Amino acid sequence: MSEEAGSFRGRVHRGTQQIGGTCIELEAAGERILLDLGLPLDADGPSDDLLPPVAGLRAEDTALRGIVLSHGHGDHWGLLPLCRPNVPLAMGAATARIMRAAAPFVPNAFVPFVSFELVDRKTFQIGPFSITPYLVDHSAYDAYALLIHAAGRRLFYSGDIRAHGRKGGLFERLVSNPPRGVDTMLMEGSSLGRLDEDTQFPTEDDIEARLTESLRPPGFVILSASAQNIDRIVSIYRACKRSDRTLLLDLYAMEILRATGNERLPSVGWPNLSVYVPEYQRRQIARNKRFDLLEPYRSARIYRERITEIADRTVMLFRPAMARDVETANLWTGTRAIWSQWDGYLKDGPGAGLKADLATRGVPMEIIHTSGHASIPDLKRLSNAIQPEKLVPIHTFEGDSFGKYFNNVTRRRDGEWWEV
Ligand SMILES: [Zn+2]
Ligand SMILES: [Zn+2]
16 A cells, blocks of 8 residues: 555644543544544533634534544543534444433433444544554443554554453453554553552452452442443442342443443343332433333332342442432441442542441441553553554643653643644
C-alpha cells in the first residue's frame, strides 16, 4: 500500500491534566473524527460550556465525520446529549444496548443511534481514517483500545484499560501481539498517584474470594456496586453461590445484564438469584408506564415478605434509594454493608450521605474493591509492547510523572495541536 501524503494531526481537548471528560480530535485530509466526548468527573451534569470547541458539534460542519466511543463510561460519552444529533456515532454493539437499557433508570440518559459498530480487530473506515478496535479488559463491558491509521501515520489510544479483571486475557493478547509501527500512543494513567510503582491491584478473582469470606457468616448484607460493572456483578454472584446466599438484583441491574447479550452471565432461572423491584423503581415504572420492563422477570421476582424470611442468607445489590425498602422490611438490625466501588465516592455526594446514614444506624461497612485501571507494572508492559515513537499521557492527574516510568514520553497540553 502506498503511503498517502498529507498530515495526520491530533489534539486532546480534555485529559492531559485530568481523569475523565476525555475528548480527542483527529484530523487528516481536511476531515476530522473525535475519540470520546466525556463528561468531566467533577461536573454536576452536562452543560453547553463544557462542550469542547470542535467545529461540527454545535453547528453543522460536514468535516466532522464521526465520534468513536471507546466504552460506555460517562466520563467518555457524557457530553453526547449536547452534540448535534446527526454526527455519526461508532461504538460497540453491547455498549449501545447497555446505554439504551440504562435510559429508563438513570439521569443524563442517552439513547444512541449507531452508524458504525466496533468489532474486535475488525478494521473499518471513516473518511481518511482506518480504525481498528481492540477489545480490552476494563470495568466497563465492551471496552476498546483504538488504532487509527491515516496519512501513513498510526495513533494508538489505550482507552481505559486493565489487566487484572475477568478478561485479563485480552490484555495478555494485546501485549503479546501488539499493533506495530505506532507513532503516537495516548495511554491512560489513572493509577499514577494512587498506587506505588511495584504494587499490583487485587484481581477480580481475589475480590470474589474476599466477598465469599465476608458473606459466610449469616446476616442481611447490602452491597454497593455499579450495576454496569459486569465483572463485579459476576464476582458478587459467584461469591453468593459459594457462601450459599441468594443475590437480590433490581430491575436496572437485570436489564443491564440482559443488554450484554451474553448468555454466560447471570439471568432469570439461574440459582441463587432473585429479582427485587424496589419501591423507587416501582414508581418509575408506573410514572413512565413501562410495565413491559417487569415482564421478563416475572418468574424470578421476590417480594418483601419473602426477603424478610430469608434475609440472613441474602445479599441486596444496594443504592441509597433502596434504604426505604430496607426500613420498611425492618431489616436494619444486624445488617452489614459492603462497599464494592471506588472509595473516593464515599468522600462526597450520595456516597458520603450513605456512609453517614449507615454510621448513624450502627451498620458496619467493609470495602472490598479493585480498580478498573491498570497498575503501573501493567502499563509498563503495555508501553514496552507497543514501543511508540511518542507516548502522550491522558486520563491522568499525574502526566508529569509519566517520565519516571515510561520511555519516549511527550507531554501535551489540552487544546494544543500536534502531528501524529
Ligand atoms: Zn475513564
Ligand atoms: Zn472507563
